[in-house]
Amino acid sequence: MNRFDDELRLAFRREEPSPDFTDRVMARIAELQKQEKPREKTDWLRKLMEFFQPPQMKWAMAGAMVVALLIAGFGWRRSVENERRRLAEIAEGERAKEQVMLAMRIASAKLSVAQKKVYETASHEGESK
């Protein structure tokens, strides 16, 4: 430490404010409290904000947001897949229905041919008798 440092320390020693300083601070606080009373209803909002203010809470919030985004993304992807599967099942059902209908039409045509032949044979036999 040299003399110049000591001079600076002496020049910048602490000073007291006016004697009524503390009283004035306390008076202003009392005034603020009076004004703040009607605002007590919104106090829960301030408390909630304060709860999320510490840095640890900010990190926790960021983590929770990432997890929530992952869950939402995963859910959205699953719902898209389910919808695609449902549409595929409907299309498959439609195709099966069409095949059944085609089979029925073929069977019906074959039956009518057979029936026609049976009638023709029966009528030929009747004529020859």
Added chain:
Amino acid sequence: MASEKRTDQLIERKEVGMQRADDTLSRAKDGDQTAFADLVREHQAMVFSLAHYFSRDRATAEDLAQEVFIHLYQNLGAIESPAHLKFWLRRVTSHRCIDHARKKHKMKTVSVDDAPEPVAPPCFQDSLMTATLRRIVATLPEKPRLVVTLRYQEDLDPTEIAELLEMPLNTVKSHLRRSLTILREKVTRILGEIKV
């Protein structure tokens, strides 16, 4: 033997003081207005002096100090210990001072080298050197002024100042070095014969 006893007494007194400060803080946090007033009384000289040496105006300094303590009252829940309280008050006061200077533009800051030399006679209650030093420091730009005030009023080392002002350590050291060089030069020029 006697000196050991005195050291023990000093340590004991310091511990009692710390316990009392802890107790005052927790009572203030519980809403005890008297305890909060005690906290204000305990730290008002520190907060006021920082603001006063920065603004060079008692009324402005008292307004700034009041704002700092009201802000403290509103954020008392976040204060963890008496040491944290001191750190918090120094930091908030420093930031308030800089904000005030920027808003008001009352104090026209100039570069350290271009700072005008004080011409007004010193205040009668201060020594010539004290008054000259205060006036030269008042002409420094905001950040170097705060760094010098924190260094010599609060006796903080550059690491603590860097942490307080959220500034790189080398910047703090360079502000201090440059400011001290200028201060020495100007004081020598003004006071001539006085050995600095």
